[in-house]
Amino acid sequence: MLFTTIRAKVSAVIVFGDSTVDAGNNNVISTLLKSNFQPYGRDFYGGQPTGRFCNGRIPPDFISEAFGLKPTIPAYLDPAYNISDFATGVCFASAGTGYDNATAKVLNVIPLWKELEYYKDYQQKLRAYIGEEKANKILTEALYLMSLGTNDFLENYYIFPTRKSQFSVREYQDFLLGLGENFIRELHGLGVRKLSLTGLPPMGCLPLERATNILGLNECQDEYNNVALEFNRKLEDLVAKLNKDLPGMRMVSAPAYEILYQIVTRPSLFGFEVTGMACCSTGTFEMSYLCSQYNPFTCSDANKYVFWDAFHPTEKTNKIISDHLIPSLLDKFSH
Numbered sequence: 401m402l403f404t405t406i407r408a409k410v411s412a413v414i415v416f417g418d419s420t421v422d423a424g425n426n427n428v429i430s431t432l433l434k435s436n437f438q439p440y441g442r443d444f445y446g447g448q449p450t451g452r453f454c455n456g457r458i459p460p461d462f463i464s465e466a467f468g469l470k471p472t473i474p475a476y477l478d479p480a481y482n483i484s485d486f487a488t489g490v491c492f493a494s495a496g497t498g499y500d501n502a503t504a505k506v507l508n509v510i511p512l513w514k515e516l517e518y519y520k521d522y523q524q525k526l527r528a529y530i531g532e533e534k535a536n537k538i539l540t541e542a543l544y545l546m547s548l549g550t551n552d553f554l555e556n557y558y559i560f561p562t563r564k565s566q567f568s569v570r571e572y573q574d575f576l577l578g579l580g581e582n583f584i585r586e587l588h589g590l591g592v593r594k595l596s597l598t599g600l601p602p603m604g605c606l607p608l609e610r611a612t613n614i615l616g617l618n619e620c621q622d623e624y625n626n627v628a629l630e631f632n633r634k635l636e637d638l639v640a641k642l643n644k645d646l647p648g649m650r651m652v653s654a655p656a657y658e659i660l661y662q663i664v665t666r667p668s669l670f671g672f673e674v675t676g677m678a679c680c681s682t683g684t685f686e687m688s689y690l691c692s693q694y695n696p697f698t699c700s701d702a703n704k705y706v707f708w709d710a711f712h713p714t715e716k717t718n719k720i721i722s723d724h725l726i727p728s729l730l731d732k733f734s735h
Contacts, residue, residue, distance in 0.1 A: 409734050410594070411538040412489045413464040413473055416515050416583075417547035419495030419712060420598070421460050424451025424475035426495045431508045433496040438693035439680060443702060443715055451475060453495055455679070455702045456715030460545055462722035463729060464489050467543065476518050483522075483529045487538060492518045498552035499576040499583075502563065506555050512548070512583055523590065539591050543733050546584075547598035547654075552576055553627060554603055573631045577638055588646045594733050596725075597639060598654040599632035602661045607678045608710035620664070632657055652732055659724040663706055663717060670720055671703070678707040679714060 415421050419433070427436040434451065435441075441449035443456040452458050457472065465471040473489040474481040494510035497503060504511035510518075527535040557563050557572055567575055584595065603609060604621030632653070639653045667675040679699040680691040691698070691709045699705060708714040713721070 410467045410469070410541060410543045412487065412542040413460055413467065413469060413545065414489065414519070414542050415460045415473060415491040415493050415545045415547075416512070416519070417493040417545070417598075418497050418549075418551055419453040419493075420550070420601075421458060421491065421545060421547045422451065422453065422475070422493040422495045423458070423460070423473055423478075423491040425477045425491065425493060426509060427451040427475070428477045428479070429494070429508070429510065431496065433507045433509060435495070435691075439691070439698055445472070451478075453709065453712040454715055454718060455708050457718060458715075459547070459718050459722045459725070460489075460491065462719055463543075463545065463726060466722075466726045466730065467734065476522060483525045486522060487526060487530065490522060492522075493547070496551055496555065498548055498550075498556065499579040500552050500556060500563070502560075503552045503556040506551075506560070512579070516583065516586060519587075520590065536591065540593050542592075542594065543729070544587065544592050544595045545598070545654075546580075546595065549576060549600050549631065550603055553600075553624065554606075554609070558624075569627055570630070573627070573634055576631075577634055580635075581638055581642065584642055584651075585646070588642075588649055593648050593650060595649070595651045596654045596729060597635065597651060598656050599635045600628035600657065602657055602664060603628050605661065605664045605675075606711055607676065607707050610676050611710070625661075628657060650732065652728065654725050654729075656721055656725065659721050660713070660717070663720060667706060672706050672716075673704040674699075675706045677705075678709050679705040680709040 426434050435453045436449050436451040438449055444450060461472045464473050469488050473491050474485050475491045492515040496507040496509040501511045563572055602625045604624030609621045609624060636653050639651045643649055643651050663670050664675050679702045681695040681697050702708060702714045703716045705714050706717050
């Protein structure tokens with residue numbers, strides 16, 4: 401039964417965000433940003449590509465497992481699953497999305513407002529499946545994860561002129577956080593009480609950004625890292641504010657920046673050999689369809705690499721980041 405297997409006081413793990421946490425929703429929409437083909441997923445269960453932008457599992461999978469729930473979280477739009485699977489965890493995330501609707505339009509992916517619509521649809525299906533009372537208990541006791549923001553800068557602000565002409569980078573941070581606040585207030589209105597909000601990673605250390613940092617000898621782009629750090633400080637202020645403002649809300653910010661920066665700058669401490677380039681293909685700019693099984697350059701052992709493709713960590717990196725975040729999540733939400 402659903403309720404006897406729960407070891408910790410979290411009934412389900414429910415996920416919003418971008419490719420850092422997308423379990424395969426992009427598989428079924430018409431976008432070029434997909435990963436449901438080899439070599440993606442080659443280290444996943446059964447060597448199956450699922451639409452996760454990784455060789456294996458992603459952080460929500462590890463977090464779910466740590467709470468005594470299932471070891472992988474299914475994508476809401478995946479036709480292989482139904483409401484009985486989603487009752488203990490579901491992913492609404494879409495690779496390529498951001499807080500800003502304009503970001504989702506760049507690669508024709510699911511905007512954040514649409515993720516929320518899918519969540520409302522899920523609430524109704526869950527109530528129809530197990531009844532109002534049980535469904536409400538699951539929805540209130542679930543741990544919600546939000547992870548996004550990188551695409552707003554790297555796929556939108558720094559590439560296209562529109563937002564840059566409207567906002568300085570600091571103003572754009574505030575604009576995004578305003579959108580994030582509205583989203584969280586809506587979630588709270590729908591009964592969400594436990595929320596972990598992941599800030600930005602060291603964006604300037606992603607292989608794609610290093611590959612294009614020619615003048616900087618392919619080191620990390622400091623400007624992007626500083627923007628991420630500043631955004632994360634503002635995000636922590638927002639979390640503190642909303643914890644005060646929203647009755648019953650228990651929110652934390654998940655500090656993924658520092659651990660990933662440690663891994664990138666001191667890889668040998670974590671058992672990595674390669675940090676500046678990714679495993680897939682030439683490891684400089686490829687992801688999605690450019691990272692295909694027909695590319696002869698893809699590495700044979702992803703565990704030696706911090707990054708799987710030009711934008712996304714390997715399963716090993718995801719596991720280290722998750723293990724870093726899980727103790728405080730268990731401490732905060734398992735009682």
